[in-house]
Amino acid sequence: MKLGAIPENLIERILLASGVVPTPLIDTLIAMLLARTVMVGTKLGVFQALALTALTADEVASHCLTHPETTQKLLNALVGVGYLRVDNNRYLLAPVARKYLLQNRPQSLHENMIFRFLEWAATEHYEDFLRSGKPLDIHKALLSNEQWRLYQRGMGSIAKTLASEVAQRTLVPQNARDMLDIGGSHGYYSVALCRRHPKLRAVILDLPEAVEQAAPLLAQEGMGERVIHRVGNTLTDDLGTEAWDLIFIAQVVHHFDNATNRELARRVARALRVGGVFVIQEVTQDRVPKKAGQFGALMNLFFSVTSQAGTWLLEEIADWQRQAGLVPLKPIQFRSMPGVWQQTAVKR
Numbered sequence: 046m047k048l049g050a051i052p053e054n055l056i057e058r059i060l061l062a063s064g065v066v067p068t069p070l071i072d073t074l075i076a077m078l079l080a081r082t083v084m085v086g087t088k089l090g091v092f093q094a095l096a097l098t099a100l101t102a103d104e105v106a107s108h109c110l111t112h113p114e115t116t117q118k119l120l121n122a123l124v125g126v127g128y129l130r131v132d133n134n135r136y137l138l139a140p141v142a143r144k145y146l147l148q149n150r151p152q153s154l155h156e157n158m159i160f161r162f163l164e165w166a167a168t169e170h171y172e173d174f175l176r177s178g179k180p181l182d183i184h185k186a187l188l189s190n191e192q193w194r195l196y197q198r199g200m201g202s203i204a205k206t207l208a209s210e211v212a213q214r215t216l217v218p219q220n221a222r223d224m225l226d227i228g229g230s231h232g233y234y235s236v237a238l239c240r241r242h243p244k245l246r247a248v249i250l251d252l253p254e255a256v257e258q259a260a261p262l263l264a265q266e267g268m269g270e271r272v273i274h275r276v277g278n279t280l281t282d283d284l285g286t287e288a289w290d291l292i293f294i295a296q297v298v299h300h301f302d303n304a305t306n307r308e309l310a311r312r313v314a315r316a317l318r319v320g321g322v323f324v325i326q327e328v329t330q331d332r333v334p335k336k337a338g339q340f341g342a343l344m345n346l347f348f349s350v351t352s353q354a355g356t357w358l359l360e361e362i363a364d365w366q367r368q369a370g371l372v373p374l375k376p377i378q379f380r381s382m383p384g385v386w387q388q389t390a391v392k393r
């Protein structure tokens with residue numbers, strides 16, 4: 046999947062094919078404006094205002110406490126990019142906005158759109174990173190409780206859309222009882238796995254600031270003592286010995302460098318019971334830059350700027366597991382989130 050110049054009529058198709066369209070303008074100016082327009086529409090509550098019924102620009106403005114004329118400009122921009130429709134001066138949600146941008150929907154990405162403002166700010170660090178070679182450590186750069194709240198909720202909304210496929214496709218040993226979810230934040234993967242495997246209970250290990258903001262999200266799931274948070278640091282805490290049947294870590298290893306991940310895999314291997322599994326879920330990319338695709342290539346740079354590493358190759362992830370004495374299995378790619386993979390290994 047990629048973003049790019051898509052012709053809107055026959056003449057544009059011919060022009061694009063003949064190479065005369067200045068595509069860098071679309072890749073930068075239009076991509077930037079599209080992103081910001083959808084982000085702001087979400088943040089100001091435009092989509093939510095239209096959840097129940099079609100409204101005029103004035104009515105949307107009074108719902109969102111915005112200026113009527115400028116609101117109309119935003120609404121027209123959202124029509125132009127396919128997130129709204131307009132009929133008789135009344136605006137209504139297009140299916141993509143109804144499915145993904147309303148709050149409290151099963152596949153809502155609303156909170157993730159709000160988190161995008163923090164990611165946007167992080168991209169301001171690109172030049173510094175390239176000159177100095179020094180990444181931002183995103184977990185040290187998040188300074189306020191509000192930023193941690195947006196981070197945890199932003200991650201949660203992506204995880205919610207993926208959790209049922211994760212629960213279906215994650216290998217869980219027979220009769221598994223104990224799961225450790227490293228950097229598990231909101232706990233949605235643990236919750237989905239515990240709902241599917243009634244004997245399983247889970248501990249979510251995460252940093253103090255994360256647990257403080259993620260605790261209300263987990264509480265809403267009503268899992269009681271079966272899924273609980275533990276405040277800690279996976280790099281320094283004792284993970285135990287032969288204590289877990291499943292150790293799961295999603296979207297965390299891109300924050301750690303190679304040596305740290307190798308050492309973590311070794312400690313995980315010790316902490317697993319025989320027959321236990323170690324599951325690493327990540328956005329990965331191909332070794333050959335050309336084959337990484339737009340998504341893999343851009344995410345690698347973004348993760349490199351915002352954390353200590355970048356995206357890892359599946360072979361590198363499997364190698365940490367193998368070196369730790371585990372037996373890596375064939376990786377799986379998720380259908381509901383292209384670009385996200387899981388690499389599982391078993392303790393024989």
Ligand SMILES: C[S@@+](CC[C@H](N)C(=O)[O-])C[C@H]1O[C@@H](n2cnc3c(N)ncnc32)[C@H](O)[C@@H]1O
Binds near residue numbers: 204
């Ligand atoms: C990108 S989020 C992923 C959250 C969740 N696993 C998911 O996939 O939605 C990374 C999480 O790892 C946590 N984390 C980062 N470093 C950690 C550490 N050293 N120990 C425990 N948790 C850590 C962060 O606080 C954050 O909640």
